[in-house]
Amino acid sequence: MASQKRGLLRDPRINPSLIFGVVVIILMILVGIVGPMLLNEKLARVGAVEPNMPPSAQNVFGTDSQGRDVFTTLIMAIPPTLRVGVIAGVISVSLGLALGLIAGFFGGWADSLIRTFSDVLMAIPSLAFMILVVARMDRPNILVVAVIVGFLTWSGTARGIRSMVLSIRERSYTAVARANGETEVEVLFREVMPNLLPLMLASFIGAVTMGIYTVMALEVLGLGSNVIPTLGMMIFWSQRFSAVLRGMYWWWSPPIVVIALIFIGLFFLSFGLDRFINPAIPIKRGRSRIKLPTQPTAPDTAIDPRDAIMEVRNLRVVYETPAGLVKAVDDVSFSLRPGERMGLIGESGSGKTTMATAMMRLSRPPAYVAGGRVLLEGRDLFNIPDRELNKLRLKEIALMPQAAMNSLNPVVRVGPQFKDAIVAHLGRLPDNQLNEMVAQALTKVGLKPDVARNFPHQLSGGMKQRVVMAIATILNPKVIIADEPTSALDVVVQQQVMQTLGRLQKELAAAVILIGHDMGLITQFADTIGVLYAGKLVERGDVQTVLDNPLHPYSRLLIDSLPTLDGKHDLVGIPGLPPELLHLPNGCAFHPRCPFAMERCRTETPVLQTPLAGRQVSCHLYPEHTQLPPLTIGIDSSSAVIEVASSMGA
Amino acid sequence: MLRYIGQRFLQYLLIIFIANSLTFLLPRIIPGDPIQEALQTKAAAAGHQNVDIQAWVAEYNAKFGLDQPLWKQYLNYWGNMLRLDFGYSLFDFPATVMSKITAAIPWTLGFMTMAIIIAFVVGTILGALLAWPNSPRFLQGAVPLLMVISAIPFYLFGLALIFIFGVELHILPTGGGADPTLIMRWDWNTLGNILQHAILPAFALVLYGIGSWALGMRATLVTVLGEDYITFAQAKGLPDRQVFTRYGVRNALLPQVTGLAISFGLILGSGVLIESIFNYPGIGSLIFAAINSKDYFVINGTVAIMVFTASTALLIVDLIYPLIDPRIRFGK
Numbered sequence: 001m002a003s004q005k006r007g008l009l010r011d012p013r014i015n016p017s018l019i020f021g022v023v024v025i026i027l028m029i030l031v032g033i034v035g036p037m038l039l040n041e042k043l044a045r046v047g048a049v050e051p052n053m054p055p056s057a058q059n060v061f062g063t064d065s066q067g068r069d070v071f072t073t074l075i076m077a078i079p080p081t082l083r084v085g086v087i088a089g090v091i092s093v094s095l096g097l098a099l100g101l102i103a104g105f106f107g108g109w110a111d112s113l114i115r116t117f118s119d120v121l122m123a124i125p126s127l128a129f130m131i132l133v134v135a136r137m138d139r140p141n142i143l144v145v146a147v148i149v150g151f152l153t154w155s156g157t158a159r160g161i162r163s164m165v166l167s168i169r170e171r172s173y174t175a176v177a178r179a180n181g182e183t184e185v186e187v188l189f190r191e192v193m194p195n196l197l198p199l200m201l202a203s204f205i206g207a208v209t210m211g212i213y214t215v216m217a218l219e220v221l222g223l224g225s226n227v228i229p230t231l232g233m234m235i236f237w238s239q240r241f242s243a244v245l246r247g248m249y250w251w252w253s254p255p256i257v258v259i260a261l262i263f264i265g266l267f268f269l270s271f272g273l274d275r276f277i278n279p280a281i282p283i284k285r286g287r288s289r290i291k292l293p294t295q296p297t298a299p300d301t302a303i304d305p306r307d308a309i310m311e312v313r314n315l316r317v318v319y320e321t322p323a324g325l326v327k328a329v330d331d332v333s334f335s336l337r338p339g340e341r342m343g344l345i346g347e348s349g350s351g352k353t354t355m356a357t358a359m360m361r362l363s364r365p366p367a368y369v370a371g372g373r374v375l376l377e378g379r380d381l382f383n384i385p386d387r388e389l390n391k392l393r394l395k396e397i398a399l400m401p402q403a404a405m406n407s408l409n410p411v412v413r414v415g416p417q418f419k420d421a422i423v424a425h426l427g428r429l430p431d432n433q434l435n436e437m438v439a440q441a442l443t444k445v446g447l448k449p450d451v452a453r454n455f456p457h458q459l460s461g462g463m464k465q466r467v468v469m470a471i472a473t474i475l476n477p478k479v480i481i482a483d484e485p486t487s488a489l490d491v492v493v494q495q496q497v498m499q500t501l502g503r504l505q506k507e508l509a510a511a512v513i514l515i516g517h518d519m520g521l522i523t524q525f526a527d528t529i530g531v532l533y534a535g536k537l538v539e540r541g542d543v544q545t546v547l548d549n550p551l552h553p554y555s556r557l558l559i560d561s562l563p564t565l566d567g568k569h570d571l572v573g574i575p576g577l578p579p580e581l582l583h584l585p586n587g588c589a590f591h592p593r594c595p596f597a598m599e600r601c602r603t604e605t606p607v608l609q610t611p612l613a614g615r616q617v618s619c620h621l622y623p624e625h626t627q628l629p630p631l632t633i634g635i636d637s638s639s640a641v642i643e644v645a646s647s648m649g650a
Numbered sequence: 651m652l653r654y655i656g657q658r659f660l661q662y663l664l665i666i667f668i669a670n671s672l673t674f675l676l677p678r679i680i681p682g683d684p685i686q687e688a689l690q691t692k693a694a695a696a697g698h699q700n701v702d703i704q705a706w707v708a709e710y711n712a713k714f715g716l717d718q719p720l721w722k723q724y725l726n727y728w729g730n731m732l733r734l735d736f737g738y739s740l741f742d743f744p745a746t747v748m749s750k751i752t753a754a755i756p757w758t759l760g761f762m763t764m765a766i767i768i769a770f771v772v773g774t775i776l777g778a779l780l781a782w783p784n785s786p787r788f789l790q791g792a793v794p795l796l797m798v799i800s801a802i803p804f805y806l807f808g809l810a811l812i813f814i815f816g817v818e819l820h821i822l823p824t825g826g827g828a829d830p831t832l833i834m835r836w837d838w839n840t841l842g843n844i845l846q847h848a849i850l851p852a853f854a855l856v857l858y859g860i861g862s863w864a865l866g867m868r869a870t871l872v873t874v875l876g877e878d879y880i881t882f883a884q885a886k887g888l889p890d891r892q893v894f895t896r897y898g899v900r901n902a903l904l905p906q907v908t909g910l911a912i913s914f915g916l917i918l919g920s921g922v923l924i925e926s927i928f929n930y931p932g933i934g935s936l937i938f939a940a941i942n943s944k945d946y947f948v949i950n951g952t953v954a955i956m957v958f959t960a961s962t963a964l965l966i967v968d969l970i971y972p973l974i975d976p977r978i979r980f981g982k
C-alpha cells in the first residue's frame with residue numbers, strides 16, 4: 001500500500017482528536033512516572049501533615065482531613081490508577097482477540113458458543129455485578145478487580161475482530177493470495193494482522209477506560225482499598241469527610257481535574273482511532289460539491305452538438321483519498337441524441353458509476369467534480385442553483401443507481417416513495433390520482449399495483465430493480481441513466497429487466513445511457529457505444545460498426561471475449577489485471593495489456609480523435625491506420641485471465 | 651415473526667439463567683463470610699466487643715439456609731428469585747430486602763426517567779443538527795465540547811454542581827430526596843420540594859447524556875447519509891430538507907430508540923453513583939449504605955433486581971424492535 005510508504009506522521013487519517021488524546025495520555029503517564037520520583041512520598045500518608053489546611057507555599061494544594069498533602073497524594077495516585085486500566089485492557093484485548101479469531105476463522109458451533117456467551121456478558125450490568133463480587137472480598141484488591149473487568153469486557157473486541165476477519169477473508173486480495181499458494185496462516189499474518197491492529201488498539205483503549213471507570217466507581221462507593229491512594233479513593237475520602245460541603249475545594253477538585261483529563265484523553269484517542277478502523281467515514285463532511293477550476297483546463301473538445309439532448313464536455317471527477325488523488329473520470333466528452341440508446345461499457349472500477357453520479361451532480365466527498373460541464377438541452381447542470389437542479393432531476397434526467405438493492409428507503413413503504421417524488425415535482429395532488437399514477441407506473445414495469453403497499457425488503461432483487469425503474473421513469477424523463485440495472489440479478493431476470501427497460505425506452509422515446517460491463521447485454525440493447533478504460537473514454541461509435549470494425553485494441557479484446565454464436569463461451573479474456581487508478585501507467589493507460597503497444601504509447605497520452613466519420617477513438621495507431629491491424633501476437637489464454645464478460649460489477 | 655419472538659425468548663431465558671447463576675455462584679466462591687463480617691460491623695457499631703460472634707453467626711447461617719449444601723442453596727435461590735424474596739436485611743434486621751428496595755425504587759425511577767428523557771430529546775436533536783450538511787458552521791464547534799462532557803464520569807459533575815449551586819450560590823439543596831422536615835402529602839408543596847432536590851442529580855445525568863446521545867445520533871446519521879437510498883432520494887429531485895428528515899433522520903432514529911429502551915432497562919443501576927454522591931434516597935444510596943454496613947443480603951437482592959430488569963429490558967427491546975423497524979416485522 002502506498003500510504004504506508006509515506007510515513008506514519010503524514011498519514012492523512014491522523015486527526016486532531018487523535019493527536020490531542022495521545023498528548024494528554026502521554027502527559028499523564030509522564031507525570032505518573034516522573035512525579036513520584038521527585039516528591040516525598042511520606043507526605044501522602046495519613047497524619048503526615050497538619051489536617052484541613054488550605055493551599056499554602058508548603059502545601060500547594062493544601063492538606064486533607066486525614067493529614068495528607070493533597071498534591072503529593074494526587075501525583076502518587078496516578079500510577080496505580082493507570083495500572084489498573086492497563087491490566088484490564090491487556091486481559092480484555094487478549095481474550096477478545098483470541099475468541100474473535102476463533103469465531104471468525106472456524107465459524108460453526110465455536111462461533112455460536114462465543115456469540116451466546118458474549119450476549120450474556122453484554123446483558124449483565126457490569127458495575128452491579130462487580131459490586132456483588134467485590135463486596136464479598138475481605139480486603140478489596142483493585143488488581144483482582146482489574147482482572148475481572150478484563151474478563152467481562154472482551155465481547156466488543158471479539159465481535160469487531162470476528163466481523164473484520166470475515167470481511168477480510170471475503171475480499172479479493174485474500175483470494176488472490178490464496179490462489180498464489182499461500183496458506184491460511186500466512187494470509188492471516190500478512191493481510192489480516194495489519195488491518196486488525198487499529199481495531200485492537202481501539203479495543204484496548206476501550207477496556208482501559210472501562211477498567212479505570214469501574215475500579216473508580218467501586219472506590220467511590222466504598223469498595224476500594226484504603227491502603228494505596230488512587231484517584232477514586234481521593235474522591236471517596238473527600239466525600240466521607242464532606243469536603244464539598246465544608247468548602248474544602250482544594251481537596252476534592254484536583255482529583256476531579258486529573259480524572260477528567262485521563263478520561264478525556266482516552267475518549268479523544270479512541271475517537272481519533274475510528275478513522276483508521278472505518279476508513280469509509282468521510283474525512284470531509286458535506287454534500288455534493290463541485291470544485292471547478294477557475295480556468296478551463298483544456299479547450300472544449302470539438303464534438304458535434306447538433307441536436308444533442310445532452311452533452312458531457314471534458315468531465316473530470318477525482319476522489320480525494322488518503323493515498324492520493326484518484327482520477328476516476330478523466331477528461332470525458334461525448335454527446336447524446338434524443339432517444340438514443342447509448343451503451344457505456346468498461347471493466348469494474350473504470351469509473352462508470354462515478355461518471356453517472358457526476359452527471360446528476362450527485363458526487364459526494366471524497367468525490368469531486370474537478371472540471372468539465374454537463375449540458376442538458378444547453379443548460380449547464382454544474383452551474384444552476386440547487387432548486388432548479390432539483391426540478392430537472394427525475395423530470396428531465398433520471399438515474400437508476402447501480403445499487404438498486406439499497407436504493408429504496410428501508411423503513412418506508414414503496415408507494416410513498418413514488419408519491420414524494422411526484423409531489424416534489426407536480427405539487428400536492430389528490431390521493432386517488434397519486435395512487436392511480438403509482439399503480440400505472442408499477443404495471444408498466446410488470447409489477448402488480450399492490451406492490452406499493454410493501455416494504456422494500458419484502459421484494460426480490462428483480463422486483464426492487466423494477467420499482468427503481470418505475471420511479472425513475474414516472475415523470476417521463478428525457479434522459480435516463482441506468483447504471484448496471486442487471487448486474488445483481490440472475491440470468492433469467494436479467495433478460496426480463498432488459499426487455500422492460502427496452503419497452504420503457506420506446507414508450508417514452510427517452511435517451512438512455514445503459515451502463516454495464518457485459519458486452520453481450522450492452523450490444524443487444526444499444527444503438528451506440530462508448531468504451532471506458534481507466535476513467536477515459538477510449539472509443540465511441542455505432543454499435544454495429546464498432547462490433548464489425550473496432551478501432552481501439554481494448555474494444556477489440558472486449559468483442560473477442562463475447563460468447564460465440566453457438567452459445568459457448570470461449571475463454572479468451574484480456575491478459576493482465578485492470579489498472580489501479582492510483583498508479584496509472586504513463587502514456588496510454590492500456591499499454592501494459594495492449595498487443596499493439598508501441599514505444600510512444602509508454603510516454604505519450606493519446607487524445608480522443610475522429611479518424612473516421614462518426615467514429616472516435618483514443619489511440620496512437622490513428623490517424624496512421626484506418627482500422628485495427630491484424631493481431632500478430634497470440635493471446636495467451638492460460639495466463640491470468642480477467643474475463644470482462646463474466647467479471648462482477650463493482 | 652413467531653419464530654423471531656420464540657428465538658428471542660429462548661435467548662432471553664438463557665441470559666437470565668446464566669446471569670443469575672453467576673450472581674449466585676461468584677460471591678460464594680470468593681473467600682470470606684458475609685454474615686460474620688456484617689455481624690462484626692453491627693456489634694462494633696453497637697459497642698459490644700466480646701459477644702460470642704461464632705454462635706451468633708451459626709444461628710444466622712441456619713436461619714438463612716447458608717449451612718445447606720450448595721445445590722440446595724441454589725434451588726432455594728431460584729425459588730426466592732421467582733417470588734422476589736431476597737430475605738432480610740442483615741444490618742436492619744426485621745426489615746426485608748424487598749421492602750427496602752420497594753421504598754427506594756420510586757425515587758430512582760422518578761429522577762432518572764426525567765433525566766433520560768430530557769437528555770435523549772435534546773441530545774438527539776442536537777446530534778441531527780450536527781450531521782445536517784447545511785447546519786451553521788459554529789455548531790460544529792460544539793462537537794469537541796460534547797466529546798469532553800461525555801468522556802468525564804458524570805458523577806464527578808455532581809460534586810462540582812453541589813459546590814456551585816449548593817455551597818456557593820445556596821440556591822439548590824445539596825443532597826437528599828426532600829427536606830427532612832417535609833411532611834409528604836399529595837400537594838404542590840411536596841412535589842415542588844421533591845423536584846427541587848432532583849434538579850441537580852438529574853442535571854449531572856442530563857449533561858452527560860446530551861453529549862453521548864448527540865454524538866451517537868451524529869455518527870449514525872453521517873453513516874445513513876452515505877447510503878444509496880439517500881443518493882436515489884436526491885436523484886428524485888426531493889428538497890434537501892425532505893431527504894434529510896424522511897430518509898436520513900427517520901433511519902438514524904432506529905438505533906437511537908433502541909438505545910433509549912436499553913437505558914431504561916439499565917435505569918436502576920446507572921444512577922448508583924450519582925445517587926450516592928447526592929445522598930439521594932434511591933436504589934443507589936441503598937446499595938451504598940449496604941456496602942458500607944456490609945449488609946450483604948441487601949447488596950445481593952439489589953444487584954439481582956438490576957440484572958433482572960436489565961435483561962428483561964433487553965428482551966422487551968427485541969420484542970418491540972419489529973414495531974419500529976419493518977425489516978424485522980416482515981422479515982423471516
Ligand SMILES: Nc1ncnc2c1ncn2[C@@H]1O[C@H](COP(=O)(O)OP(=O)(O)O)[C@@H](O)[C@H]1O
Nearest residue numbers: 319321328347348349350351352353354581650
Ligand atoms: N469512495 C471512494 N473512494 C476512493 N476511490 C473511489 C471510491 N469509489 C470509487 N473510487 C475509485 O473510482 C474508481 C471508479 O469507481 P466506479 O465509478 O465505481 O467504477 P465502476 O462503476 O466502473 O465499476 C475505482 O476504481 C476506485 O479507484
Ligand code: SF4
Nearest residue numbers: 588591594601619620
Ligand atoms: S495507444 Fe498504444 S497502447 Fe494504447 S491502445 Fe493504442 S496502441 Fe495500445
Ligand SMILES: [Mg+2]
Nearest residue numbers: 352353402650
Ligand atoms: Mg459501477
